[in-house]
Amino acid sequence: MKAATPKDDGLAMAPVSIYRSDMEDVDVLKSAIQVLRRYGFSELAGRVDVARSAVSHLARAITEVSGDQSEAAAAKTPTGDTPGARLRSLRRAARLSAEALGESAGLSAVSVRAHENGQNGIKPEVAERYAQRLGVAPSAILFGA
Structure with a gap:
């Protein structure tokens, strides 16, 4: 065949x-x-x-x-009005599961999802760990800047 x-x-x-x-x-x-x-x-x-x-x-x-380069730039530009929405946008653009992102940040997948859904606020030190794994500045997660 x-x-x-x-x-x-x-x-x-x-x-x-x-x-x-x-x-x-x-x-x-x-x-x-x-x-x-x-x-x-x-x-x-x-x-x-x-x-x-x-x-x-x-x-x-x-x-x-x-x-x-255009895809790489788009992947580092978060979308969303809240830190959680921006975190989810960046995580998905990086093709990471909540489990993988959580593991690299020293958190559980449940915590990542709670941050993404706005159930828990994202502390600056946690945003720093997320940002390091996602290759962005913490301000991109926290403020969209």
Whole structure:
């Protein structure tokens, strides 16, 4: 059986577009895995899961290698009116889970989510730890500056 090859859109395609397109493919593969498992094709689902993982890693690698400055700048520009909303925006842009960010800041995922949801205020020393992991100034989290 011949391996499927992605459609050649030329070299002008932006790396960000490649990443988004590949991540859509990953979502399709996830759905296929669920269907295969539902109908008892566990072995085939496992093979598709390996392909899904490879596509996901490749998409991330393309994005990292591309050095796309506009995406990097956008990732460091928080959105939101509150420190928690800005923290969530920066965390998601950095493609970090609440667990991963919390671990690097010495906090639990529950604490990170409480900060993001505004249930707990973010102390300056905690903002400093978050900022260090996210590669931004603490003021970006606290004040959006």
